[in-house]
Amino acid sequence: MMAIAAEKMAQYEEYVEALDLLDEESRFEYIIDIGKRADKTPFPADCMDDAHLMHGCMSKVWIIHEIEDGAHHFRGQSDAIIVKGLVSMMTGSFSGLSSEELAEITLDHVRGLNLGALTMQRQVGMMAMLKHMQKLSQRAERSPDTLRAAD
Numbered sequence: 001m002m003a004i005a006a007e008k009m010a011q012y013e014e015y016v017e018a019l020d021l022l023d024e025e026s027r028f029e030y031i032i033d034i035g036k037r038a039d040k041t042p043f044p045a046d047c048m049d050d051a052h053l054m055h056g057c058m059s060k061v062w063i064i065h066e067i068e069d070g071a072h073h074f075r076g077q078s079d080a081i082i083v084k085g086l087v088s089m090m091t092g093s094f095s096g097l098s099s100e101e102l103a104e105i106t107l108d109h110v111r112g113l114n115l116g117a118l119t120m121q122r123q124v125g126m127m128a129m130l131k132h133m134q135k136l137s138q139r140a141e142r143s144p145d146t147l148r149a150a151d
Contacts, residue, residue, distance in 0.1 A: 012093035035085030056128030
């Protein structure tokens with residue numbers, strides 16, 4: 001088991017620390033704010049299709065995956081504002097990692113975000129999102145020519 005460099009996990013740690021300081025109501029506001037900030041970078045409308053749709057979530061969630069210099073980068077979108085914030089947190093937290101590093105991310109990392117206020121359905125969705133990002137990175141490693149710039 002390898003350790004992931006702290007600087008690669010800086011965004012994740014920032015979310016963990018911020019959420020740790022907030023009460024449950026404030027956590028929802030924080031997550032919604034993250035979702036609203038994500039909207040400042042438009043998500044490509046042509047990627048809101050079945051090919052980018054993630055399964056395992058009640059809301060619609062689309063994930064874009066790109067590889068640059070061996071690092072996997074993700075962007076996401078959802079049709080629900082709180083889920084959009086969660087997608088943004090997950091893609092922001094785990095972008096920039098290699099396939100090996102992504103494989104090291106566990107459900108404990110998801111739990112570490114301290115989102116106990118979320119419904120069990122949303123927690124399951126976040127865990128499904130982690131598995132989806134890991135699957136995208138592994139698939140890209142198996143067929144490296146297919147998605148260099150954009151998936």
